[in-house]
Amino acid sequence: GAGVSQSPSNKVTEKGKDVELRCDPISGHTALYWYRQRLGQGLEFLIYFQGNSAPDKSGLPSDRFSAERTGESVSTLTIQRTQQEDSAVYLCASTQGQGEGEQFFGPGTRLTVL
Amino acid sequence: QKEVEQDPGPLSVPEGAIVSLNCTYSNSAFQYFMWYRQYSRKGPELLMYTYSSGNKEDGRFTAQVDKSSKYISLFIRDSQPSDSATYLCAMSTSGTYKYIFGTGTRLKVLA
Numbered sequence: 001g002a003g004v005s006q007s008p009s010n011k012v013t014e015k016g017k018d019v020e021l022r023c024d025p026i027s028g029h030t031a032l033y034w035y036r037q038r039l040g041q042g043l044e045f046l047i048y049f050q051g052n053s054a055p056d057k058s059g060l061p062s063d064r065f066s067a068e069r070t071g072e073s074v075s076t077l078t079i080q081r082t083q084q085e086d087s088a089v090y091l092c093a094s095t096q097g098q099g100e101g102e103q104f105f106g107p108g109t110r111l112t113v114l
Numbered sequence: 115q116k117e118v119e120q121d122p123g124p125l126s127v128p129e130g131a132i133v134s135l136n137c138t139y140s141n142s143a144f145q146y147f148m149w150y151r152q153y154s155r156k157g158p159e160l161l162m163y164t165y166s167s168g169n170k171e172d173g174r175f176t177a178q179v180d181k182s183s184k185y186i187s188l189f190i191r192d193s194q195p196s197d198s199a200t201y202l203c204a205m206s207t208s209g210t211y212k213y214i215f216g217t218g219t220r221l222k223v224l225a
Contacts, residue, residue, distance in 0.1 A: 004157070031211065035215075040122060040217065041217055042118070042120070042202065042215040042216050042217040042218060043158075043202070043204075043215040045212060045213075048211055048212070050211070056211075056212075091157055091158075093157070101163075102160045102163065103160070103213070105157030105158050105159065106157050107155070107156055107157050108155075108156075108157055110155075
């Protein structure tokens, strides 16, 4: 496809369960971001990948959150032992180059933790 | 104090009105300023991208940056119901990949 895709679009889980969210960036985009968007709040930076460099994990809120990316392809965001405060929309974005310039966003995964 | 402040709205205007959306910021090192539009249950999409101070126009949209006041604006002329969305400002310093986003302003244009 031409754009960034994310799956699943919606995920409802029980507190304490692990979830895995997937992002397929635009082909050729070397930079990839994960953001969290809580209701009524702005986009909260979680993690940044650039090619094969070490990712910037400075935005991950706790050690329950982790993310992986193989090369310049798919990325997965994993949340272990989910809590109700993890409920949010998780957005993925990709860009060309070093990350400056336009970020192309996916539609997001809406996570609800019961 | 947040680095970027944005009134969450909602802002309701009649069709055809001129809309003014604004953000203030505290970091004087910000050089790149962006406006994103986000429709319900969609990801944000870039509307306007401005470097440093000044104005930029694209069709019905005008972005303004006033670095001396640490204030940016997005004007929408002849607003349409299809402009109903949340508008997010974002900004960054030079040479960085990290962007700081505002909370977004929800706009409703009434037919």
